[in-house]
Amino acid sequence: MNVASKPALGQATLDDRRLAKVSARDVDVFYGAKQALKSVSIDIRPNEVTALIGPSGCGKSTFLRCLNRMNDLIESCRVVGSIWLDGEDIYTSGLDPVQLRARVGMVFQKPNPFPKTIYDNVAYGPRIHGLSRSRAELDEIVMTSLEKAGLIDEVKDRLQEQGTGLSGGQQQRLCIARAIAVSPEVILMDEPCSALDPIATAKVEELIDELRQRYTIVIVTHSMQQAARVSQRTGFFHLGELVECGETEQIFTNPRHKLTQGYITGRFG
Amino acid sequence: MIDERTARRLARRHAAERRFKLYGMASVAVALAFLVALLVTIVGKGxxxxxxxxxxVEVSFDAGAVKEGDFAGLVKSALAARFxxxxxxxxKRELFGLISSGADRVLRDMVRDDPGLIGQRRVVTLLASDDVDMVVxxxxxxxxxRLNARQAEWxxxxxxxxxVSLGFNTTFFTAGDSREPELAGxxxxxxxxxxxxxxxxxxxFPLGVATAVYLExxxxxxxxxxxxxxxxxNLAAVPSIVFGLLGLALFLNFLNMPRSAPLVGGLVLTLMSLPVIIIASRAxxxxxxxxxxxxxxxxxxxxxxxxTHHVLPLAMPGILTGTIIATAHAIGETAPLxxxxxxAFIVDIPAGFLDPATVLPVQVYLWADSPERAFVERTSAAIMILLAFLAVMNLLAIVLRKKFERRW
Amino acid sequence: MQLLALVATLLLLSAVGFHLGRRRAAARSAAADRRPHSLPVYYGSYVALWSGLPALLVLLGWLAFEPVVVRSLVVDSLPPAARELPPERLGLLMNDVRNLAAGVVTSRDVDPDMAAAAETYLRLKRLGAVAVAVLSLAAAIGGLGLALRRVRPDLRARNAVEKLVERLLIGASTIAVFTTVGIVLSLLFESIRFFNAVPIHEFLFGLEWSPQTAIRSDQVGSSGAFGAVPLFAGTFLISLIAMAVAMPVGLFAAIYMAEYAPRRLRAIIKPLLEVLAGIPTVVYGFFAALTVAPFLRDAGTILGLSVSSESALAAGVVMGIMIIPYVSSIADDVITAVPRSLREASLGLGATRSETIRQVVVPAALPGIVGGLLLAVSRAIGETMIVVMAAGMAANLTANPFETVTTVTVQIVTLLVGDQEFDSPKTLAAFALGLVLFLVTLALNVAALQVVKRFREQYD
Incomplete structure (x- = not known):
C-alpha cells in the first residue's frame, strides 16, 4: 500500500481519464487483512469489449465486482482508490449503489435466472426501477431486450414459462436480456460462458460482439481464445496486480511482460 | 444526471428499504423483549x-407436653405467653394462625436431638404461616x-x-408438596x-443411537x-399429549403399570424424545x-x-449434544405426564421408580392452580429451578459441541 | 428390588461368559495350534450375548405379561357371581383385591371371597417371581454353556456377533414404527368404543359440548352432550391468533437474521431466540395466566372492551410467542438455502435488499416457508399446557377473541385428570379427541415435510 506499485505495461490508462467510460486509479481491495488487489489502474474505453484474463485467484473477478460495487455486499471487504464512471467517482458516499447498478449491469458465471417466468425475469429490472409507465411499454422493453439478446425467436411463444426451464445457453442469454432491460451503460460479465457448451458459448460470444455497438463491456474470462475472439482490449492480472494491458492483438502476438507471455503460451495458469 | 422522477422514486425505494429493515429489527426486538419480560417476571416474583x-418466640419445653408428643401445644403456649x-x-385461634401448622416439627426434632432440653426454656425461631410471610x-x-386487624397488630x-426475621428457605428444597405454602417444597x-x-x-440413548446407526x-x-x-x-412432530394418551392406554390400562410412577413417566418421555434423538444422531x-x-x-x-471404531467415536459429540437437548426438553414436558x-398430590419424596411421584413442571402446574397468594412466589421459584436446570443442560450441550466441533 | 438383584445377577453371568469365552478361545486355539477365526474379544462377546439375551427375553416377557396372567388367574378363582360382573365393576373389584393384597384399606368390607382372592393374588405373585428368577437364570446358564461348547478356533465368532448386533439394531429401529402403531391402535380402539356410545356424526358435527354425564339418571344436565365443534372452533381460533403473532414476527426475525444482521449480532440473536423454544410450555402457561391475561383484561377495560380473564387472546398471543422460534428457525434455514447467485443477480440489476428479499428470495423460499408454517400450525394445535392454564373450560362457540373458549387439548386433560372410571363415555371421549388431534397434526406434518423436502431437492 505504501509502496506504490509500478504502473502496468502497455496503455492501461489514458492521459485524460475523463475520456474513459470507466476509470480506475490505484485500486486496492482487502478482504479482512488479506489484500486481493494491489494498486490497479485501468481505463475502460466506451463501446469496446475489454477482457480481463489471468490465472485463478488473480483478482480479476474482484476488480470486476468493484465496478458496480457488488463488493459492498461482502462484510469484510474494503476498497481503496478511486473508480470513475463517466468522470464521476462511484465510491463517494453520495452515490447510490442501487442507482449505480442500474447503470452498470452484471452477468454472472453461472446462469442465474429467477425462479419466475421468462417475462418476469426480464421485466424485473424495469419494474423495480420504474422504467415503464404502462403494461404496453413494459412489454415493449421485454421484447426488445429479448431481441437484443438474440433470444426472442426461441422464447416468444413461451414467455409465461419458467426461466429455469430453459437450456443453459438460453438461460445465460436470458440473464443478458435481463441486464439489458434496465438499459445499462456498462455490462460486466464474469466468465459468462464457463458453464456453457461450445455451441452456446459461440452464440453468447456473437451476442457480445453485437452488444458492443450500444454498451461498454468488461468481460472476465478464463479462456484466452475467448478473450482473443471477442475483445478489443485485454488486461492481464497476476497476483492481484494488473501486469499488462493493451490492444488484444498486441497482447496475444507481442506481449511485453514475461508473465503475460508465459500465461498466453500456456506455461502457467 | 438523474432526473427528478427517478430521484423521487429512488428516495421512495430507500425509504421502503429502511422500513423493511426496521420491521425485521422490531420483530427480533419483540421476541427478545418477551423473553426478557418473562424472565424478569418469573425472577421478580420468585x-x-x-x-x-x-x-x-420463647418456648418452654414442658416435660408433660413433650411426653405426650403435643409439640403443637408447646407452640401455642409459647405464643400465649408472648401475648x-x-x-x-x-x-387465640387467630393468634396461633401466625405460626405455621408445621412449626411443631422443629420442636420435636430439637427434643429428639437433645433430650436435655426438656424442662428448659429456649428462644426458638419458628416458621411463620404463609399469610404472615406474604405481609413480611x-x-x-x-x-x-388475609390477616385481620388483630393479627396485623400482633x-x-x-x-x-x-x-420477625427472614431466613433461608431450606424447606423449599427438601420438602415434598404440601397444602400449606410455607411447608411446600x-x-x-x-x-x-x-x-x-x-x-x-x-x-x-441406546435405542436412539442403535436406530440411527442402523438407518445410517x-x-x-x-x-x-x-x-x-x-x-x-412424523413422530417428532406428534403433539406430546398424544404420547400421554398412548402411555395411559398402553402402560397403565393394558400393562397395568402403577399410576404416577416415575418409571411410566420415563417410558412416556422415552417414546417422546426417541425420534428427536434419532434425528440428531443421524445428522x-x-x-x-x-x-x-x-x-x-x-x-x-x-x-x-x-x-464402533471410527464412525461412532467421531459422531459421539453430536449424538450426545442431541441427546442432552432432547432430554432437557423431556424434563420440561408436562402434558403427557x-x-x-x-x-397426584404427593407429600412423600419418592424413593424408587415405582413410588408415586410428580415432576418439576407438573409441580409448577399444580401450584399455579392453587389459590393461596404464597404459591405464586413458590411457583415462580420452582420455575427458576426448572429453568436453571435446563440452562445447565443446554450449556453442557453447547460446551460439548464447541469443544469437539470438527469441520471436515 | 428383587428384580434389580436378578438383573444384576444376569449381567454378572454375562460378564463371566465373556471372560470364559475369551479364555476358552485362547486355550482351544493353542491346543489345536491354529489361529482362531476372530479376535478373542468376539468369542467373549459371543458367549456373553448367548448367555444374556435369552434370559433378558424371558424377563421382559414376564414383565409384560405377568399382570395380565395373574389377573385372569385370580378372576378364575373368584366365585361365579363375581365373574359374571360387567367389566368395569370387575375392574374395581380387582383393584380392591390388589389393594387388599398390598395391605391397603379397601373401599368396601372385606368378605371371605375377597380375602381368598387376595390370598391367591399374593401367592401367584410370589410364585411368578420365583418362576421368573429360576427360568431366566436357567436360560442364562444354559445359553452360556451351549455357547461355550461351540467356541472353537474355526467358529466364525465375529460374523455371528455382528449378525446378532445387526439384528438388535434392526429391532431398535422398529420401535419407532411400533410407537406409531401403538398410538393409532390405542386411540382407535378407545375411540371406537366411544363411537358405540356416541354416534360419530354427533361428535364431529354436534354444536354442544358438556361431557358431564350424571351419576344418577334424574340429575339435571345428565344428558352429556359430545358435540366437538366448539372445541374445534376454539382450537382454530387460538391457533389463528398464535399464527397471527408468530408468522409476521417469526418471518421478519428470520429475514433480519439471514439478510441484514452482521454475523456477530446473528450469533447472539439466534441462540437467544432459540431459548424461547427451550422454555417449558408450563412456564408459558403460568406467565399467560399470571401476567398476560390480567394485563389484557385491564387494557381491555381501559379501552372499553370486555375481555374475559381467560380470553382466547391471552392464550393465543403467548402461544404465538412460543412458536416464533419454530417459524424463524425454519424460515432462516430455507432463506439461507436460497442460492447467493439469485441475490446477486437481483442486486446486480440495482434492486435494493428489501426488493431482492420480497421479490426474489422469499418467492424462491416460499415452499420451505410454507412447510415451516404448517409445522408451526401443527405445534399450535397440539399445544396443551398454555391453553390448559390460560384458556378456559367453557365450550363457547364464538369467534370473539376476548371471550373464553376451550380447545381439544384442554378437554383431553380435563376429561382424563382426576379419578374417573376408565370406561365411561367421558374418558373415552378424550381418546376420540386425541384421535382427531393426531390425524390433523399428522396430515399437517406429512404435508409440511413433503413441501420442505421438495424445496430442499430443488436447491441441493
Whole structure:
C-alpha cells in the first residue's frame, strides 16, 4: 500500500481519464487483512469489449465486482482508490449503489435466472426501477431486450414459462436480456460462458460482439481464445496486480511482460 | 444526471428499504423483549421464595407436653405467653394462625436431638404461616392480605420487638408438596424428575443411537426403511399429549403399570424424545465423511468395526449434544405426564421408580392452580429451578459441541 | 428390588461368559495350534450375548405379561357371581383385591371371597417371581454353556456377533414404527368404543359440548352432550391468533437474521431466540395466566372492551410467542438455502435488499416457508399446557377473541385428570379427541415435510 506499485505495461490508462467510460486509479481491495488487489489502474474505453484474463485467484473477478460495487455486499471487504464512471467517482458516499447498478449491469458465471417466468425475469429490472409507465411499454422493453439478446425467436411463444426451464445457453442469454432491460451503460460479465457448451458459448460470444455497438463491456474470462475472439482490449492480472494491458492483438502476438507471455503460451495458469 | 422522477422514486425505494429493515429489527426486538419480560417476571416474583419468614418466640419445653408428643401445644403456649392479653377462644385461634401448622416439627426434632432440653426454656425461631410471610415480604399489605386487624397488630408488635426475621428457605428444597405454602417444597418433584430422567436416558440413548446407526450405516434403501424414516420424522412432530394418551392406554390400562410412577413417566418421555434423538444422531453420523468409512473398509474392517471404531467415536459429540437437548426438553414436558397420573398430590419424596411421584413442571402446574397468594412466589421459584436446570443442560450441550466441533 | 438383584445377577453371568469365552478361545486355539477365526474379544462377546439375551427375553416377557396372567388367574378363582360382573365393576373389584393384597384399606368390607382372592393374588405373585428368577437364570446358564461348547478356533465368532448386533439394531429401529402403531391402535380402539356410545356424526358435527354425564339418571344436565365443534372452533381460533403473532414476527426475525444482521449480532440473536423454544410450555402457561391475561383484561377495560380473564387472546398471543422460534428457525434455514447467485443477480440489476428479499428470495423460499408454517400450525394445535392454564373450560362457540373458549387439548386433560372410571363415555371421549388431534397434526406434518423436502431437492 505504501509502496506504490509500478504502473502496468502497455496503455492501461489514458492521459485524460475523463475520456474513459470507466476509470480506475490505484485500486486496492482487502478482504479482512488479506489484500486481493494491489494498486490497479485501468481505463475502460466506451463501446469496446475489454477482457480481463489471468490465472485463478488473480483478482480479476474482484476488480470486476468493484465496478458496480457488488463488493459492498461482502462484510469484510474494503476498497481503496478511486473508480470513475463517466468522470464521476462511484465510491463517494453520495452515490447510490442501487442507482449505480442500474447503470452498470452484471452477468454472472453461472446462469442465474429467477425462479419466475421468462417475462418476469426480464421485466424485473424495469419494474423495480420504474422504467415503464404502462403494461404496453413494459412489454415493449421485454421484447426488445429479448431481441437484443438474440433470444426472442426461441422464447416468444413461451414467455409465461419458467426461466429455469430453459437450456443453459438460453438461460445465460436470458440473464443478458435481463441486464439489458434496465438499459445499462456498462455490462460486466464474469466468465459468462464457463458453464456453457461450445455451441452456446459461440452464440453468447456473437451476442457480445453485437452488444458492443450500444454498451461498454468488461468481460472476465478464463479462456484466452475467448478473450482473443471477442475483445478489443485485454488486461492481464497476476497476483492481484494488473501486469499488462493493451490492444488484444498486441497482447496475444507481442506481449511485453514475461508473465503475460508465459500465461498466453500456456506455461502457467 | 438523474432526473427528478427517478430521484423521487429512488428516495421512495430507500425509504421502503429502511422500513423493511426496521420491521425485521422490531420483530427480533419483540421476541427478545418477551423473553426478557418473562424472565424478569418469573425472577421478580420468585426470588422471595428462597427466603422464609420466621418468628422467634420463647418456648418452654414442658416435660408433660413433650411426653405426650403435643409439640403443637408447646407452640401455642409459647405464643400465649408472648401475648398474655389474648384470652378469648377465637382470638387465640387467630393468634396461633401466625405460626405455621408445621412449626411443631422443629420442636420435636430439637427434643429428639437433645433430650436435655426438656424442662428448659429456649428462644426458638419458628416458621411463620404463609399469610404472615406474604405481609413480611411485602407482597400484600397488612390490610389487603388475609390477616385481620388483630393479627396485623400482633405481627407489628412482634416485628417491633425484632422477633420477625427472614431466613433461608431450606424447606423449599427438601420438602415434598404440601397444602400449606410455607411447608411446600420442590424436593419431591426434583427427585421425581431425576428418576424419570434416568429412565429416559437409559432407554432413549441406546435405542436412539442403535436406530440411527442402523438407518445410517446398515439399512438398505427399501420400502421398509423408508417407512421407518417417515415414521420417525412424523413422530417428532406428534403433539406430546398424544404420547400421554398412548402411555395411559398402553402402560397403565393394558400393562397395568402403577399410576404416577416415575418409571411410566420415563417410558412416556422415552417414546417422546426417541425420534428427536434419532434425528440428531443421524445428522451427527451423516456429518462423518464417507472417506473415513472407505479408508477403514479398505483395511478390511467389517461394517460393525467401522462403526464402533471410527464412525461412532467421531459422531459421539453430536449424538450426545442431541441427546442432552432432547432430554432437557423431556424434563420440561408436562402434558403427557398429566395423562398418566403424575398430577397426584404427593407429600412423600419418592424413593424408587415405582413410588408415586410428580415432576418439576407438573409441580409448577399444580401450584399455579392453587389459590393461596404464597404459591405464586413458590411457583415462580420452582420455575427458576426448572429453568436453571435446563440452562445447565443446554450449556453442557453447547460446551460439548464447541469443544469437539470438527469441520471436515 | 428383587428384580434389580436378578438383573444384576444376569449381567454378572454375562460378564463371566465373556471372560470364559475369551479364555476358552485362547486355550482351544493353542491346543489345536491354529489361529482362531476372530479376535478373542468376539468369542467373549459371543458367549456373553448367548448367555444374556435369552434370559433378558424371558424377563421382559414376564414383565409384560405377568399382570395380565395373574389377573385372569385370580378372576378364575373368584366365585361365579363375581365373574359374571360387567367389566368395569370387575375392574374395581380387582383393584380392591390388589389393594387388599398390598395391605391397603379397601373401599368396601372385606368378605371371605375377597380375602381368598387376595390370598391367591399374593401367592401367584410370589410364585411368578420365583418362576421368573429360576427360568431366566436357567436360560442364562444354559445359553452360556451351549455357547461355550461351540467356541472353537474355526467358529466364525465375529460374523455371528455382528449378525446378532445387526439384528438388535434392526429391532431398535422398529420401535419407532411400533410407537406409531401403538398410538393409532390405542386411540382407535378407545375411540371406537366411544363411537358405540356416541354416534360419530354427533361428535364431529354436534354444536354442544358438556361431557358431564350424571351419576344418577334424574340429575339435571345428565344428558352429556359430545358435540366437538366448539372445541374445534376454539382450537382454530387460538391457533389463528398464535399464527397471527408468530408468522409476521417469526418471518421478519428470520429475514433480519439471514439478510441484514452482521454475523456477530446473528450469533447472539439466534441462540437467544432459540431459548424461547427451550422454555417449558408450563412456564408459558403460568406467565399467560399470571401476567398476560390480567394485563389484557385491564387494557381491555381501559379501552372499553370486555375481555374475559381467560380470553382466547391471552392464550393465543403467548402461544404465538412460543412458536416464533419454530417459524424463524425454519424460515432462516430455507432463506439461507436460497442460492447467493439469485441475490446477486437481483442486486446486480440495482434492486435494493428489501426488493431482492420480497421479490426474489422469499418467492424462491416460499415452499420451505410454507412447510415451516404448517409445522408451526401443527405445534399450535397440539399445544396443551398454555391453553390448559390460560384458556378456559367453557365450550363457547364464538369467534370473539376476548371471550373464553376451550380447545381439544384442554378437554383431553380435563376429561382424563382426576379419578374417573376408565370406561365411561367421558374418558373415552378424550381418546376420540386425541384421535382427531393426531390425524390433523399428522396430515399437517406429512404435508409440511413433503413441501420442505421438495424445496430442499430443488436447491441441493
Amino acid at each position: 426470588y422471595t421464595a428462597f427466603a422464609q419468614t420466621e418468628i422467634a 398474655p392479653e389474648v384470652t378469648a377462644r377465637n382470638e 415480604k411485602g407482597h400484600v399489605t397488612a390490610e389487603s392480605g 405481627l407489628a408488635s412482634l416485628r417491633q420487638a425484632g422477633a 420442590v424436593g419431591g418433584a426434583v427427585v421425581g424428575s431425576l428418576l424419570a430422567m434416568v429412565v429416559t436416558l437409559c432407554l432413549a 450405516e446398515f439399512a438398505p434403501k427399501n420400502r421398509w426403511t423408508e417407512l421407518i424414516e417417515v415414521n420417525i420424522n 451427527a453420523l451423516k456429518a462423518v465423511p464417507p472417506s473415513i468409512r472407505e479408508a477403514a473398509r479398505g483395511l478390511g474392517a467389517s461394517r460393525l468395526q467401522v462403526v 398429566l395423562m398418566i397420573g403424575m398430577v
